[in-house]
Amino acid sequence: MKLNIKDRLVIIVGPSTTGKSTLARKIKREFNYSSTIISYDEMTKKNNKKSSQKTDDELFRTQLLEQISDAINNESNELIILDSTNYDAEELFSTLYTVRTWLNYRDGITLIKMDLPLELHEEYIQKRFGNKSSDYYPDILQQRDHYTSLEGSLNNSYDILTNNEFIIENPEGLKIKFKMTGKNI
DSSP: OEEEEOSSEEEEEOSTTSSHHHHHHHHHHHHOSSEEEEEHHHHHHHHHHHOSSOOOHHHHHHHHHHHHHHHHHOTTOSEEEEEOOOOBHHHHHHHHHHHHHTSOOOSOEEEEEEOOOHHHHHHHHHHHHGGGHHHHHHHHHHHHHHHHSTTBSTTSOOTTTOSEEEEESOOTTOEEEEEETTEEO
């Protein structure tokens, strides 16, 4: 499959362990220009180090939007990649809507939805967690079930807020082309 990125902001969504972070790093590496990755996982790790309590959702969302705002306002960032779980339809809509309205972002947004077949997803889980896979599997399966349901972001369209949407079933061997203004890579 070929992924054509035309927009400055790329948002990658899907349940845990579907290759979002790997794809984000691959996009950044192949872009060859100034870019940044905003990662839910990294933000969560940082917040958990500061507090043993579960991160307050509203505080986390505020921090996320501040990072997105900083990245957008930094003109040296020619590409911004948001590596996000956002498997819930309302949560993703809220993020996109806030970026468009509160941050007044008018440039293009490419949305990439990860949709691995169950067997491949299980393989990724095993690779990441090894013999502890069974500890994480129920939570990840619950995320996956929600993501693919009517309330999940996979089966909902966000075309009024995004410019391009892609569904990736297997990120391995994915060809990435950049067709941004002034750049054809």
